[in-house]
Amino acid sequence: MRFDIVVVGGGIAGAGIAYELSRLFSVIVVEREQQCGRHATGRSAASFTQAYGGATVRRLAGASRSFLETPPKGFAAHPLLMPRGTLTIARQEQIGRLEQAFALARVSAPSIRRIAPAEALARVPILRPEAVAAALFEPDAMDLDVHGLHGGFLAAASRQGARILCDAAVERIDHDAKGWTVQTSAGTVSAAILINAAGAWADAVARLAGVQPLGLVPKKRTAFLVPLPPDVEARTWPLVDDVGESFYFKHDAGQLFVSPADATPSEPVDVFADEIDVAIGADRLQRATTLTVRRVSRSWAGLRTFAPDGAPVVGPDPEVPDFIWLAGQGGTGIKTAPALSRACVSLMNMGRLPDDLLSAGLTAGDLLPGRLRGSPHLDKKPS
Ligand SMILES: Cc1cc2nc3c(=O)[nH]c(=O)nc-3n(C[C@H](O)[C@H](O)[C@H](O)COP(=O)(O)OP(=O)(O)OC[C@H]3O[C@@H](n4cnc5c(N)ncnc54)[C@H](O)[C@@H]3O)c2cc1C
Incomplete structure (x- = not known):
């Protein structure tokens, strides 16, 4: 099974990134459980507020709002946001x-x-x-339809050709010039790029891949x-x-x-x-x-x-650029998923954030994993 991209983890993070990337690339999501969403994603309070979390999270929530208010036609059967306050x-x-x-x-x-x-x-x-x-x-704080958002991402990704492989625990990861070979309990997958969307297990997946963990x-x-x-x-x-x-x-x-x-x-x-x-x-x-x-x-x-600084970690690892982090969403990974998925694609493909996220005051350095390793080449906020 050869793909452009293998995503480890089928929670909201893995589902969101599979949705974005499967428009452009062949994608497989490998998920250890029988169903996606059994861990953090299926256990949340389903709340959307722009007044909770650090500055980065608040900006990401704001940048996710338009998708949640007006998802693409056919994405979800019901509104994703319901008034709550x-x-x-x-x-x-x-x-x-x-x-x-x-x-x-x-x-x-x-x-x-x-x-x-x-x-x-x-x-x-x-x-x-x-x-x-x-x-x-x-x-303006809302209830979020987590099931609708997660299921909408997965269904649309599948329609776009992504493969969602459940009961597939990643057990071993090898890396060479051609990319990644990922051994799972359901078979071996190879891909040029690996996206680490393994939630609480993200540092464990990094260790399996020989990548330095981030202290999540x-x-x-x-x-x-x-x-x-x-x-x-x-x-x-x-x-x-x-x-x-x-x-x-x-x-x-x-x-x-x-x-x-x-x-x-x-x-x-x-x-x-x-x-x-x-x-x-x-x-x-x-x-x-x-x-x-x-x-x-x-x-x-x-x-x-x-993550140690409380903000999500998104984008290529500074030492292993074909290993992409999408982790550390803390208590806010559902409401920020639309913006984080887009940020991840843009950081992977162009090394920069989408314009609307930049306009919201975010910089790549707010999200990239290198900030946690003191990388000097990250762009800084304008003073
Ligand atoms: C009680 C509670 C309340 C919350 N309330 C809110 C809220 O109101 N609003 C909000 O936005 N967020 C909230 N959150 C946070 C939100 O749930 C998380 O930020 C989000 O679900 C994280 O998504 P994820 O996909 O990164 O992780 P997960 O949903 O945990 O998905 C990671 C997946 O990776 C898989 N995996 C791990 N290791 C492997 C492996 N080796 N092989 C294959 N698969 C693997 C796991 O099985 C899992 O399915 C809350 C969380 C909790 C616990």
């Missing part, structure tokens, strides 16, 4: 922090505004007044569902988070999706929710709301994988 609350002692968050958020999410505690309580009546000394509301750290985040009493109408509530990033919750099909916003460093493994993290999340929810958690209907955890 985000309400960020602060207790009395957190008001200074909320002001800082507001100043930062206004740059990337101009619709965000201060709202009075009374308005916050009217929007989400289960909130306790003492939990809301001040609040921010971002009306997977961090575990827990989520669970709490059934709502029948008299609580939560469908119109925004996602609620606290400015201290200690919990968030939102309505999810008659239940509350709750997370303690944990970020516990982990090995790259298939993680599960620990009872203690669910209990911490339930406690934080009960302190901020009048809800009593009597039952948790489902709990899970996923790995959000971070």
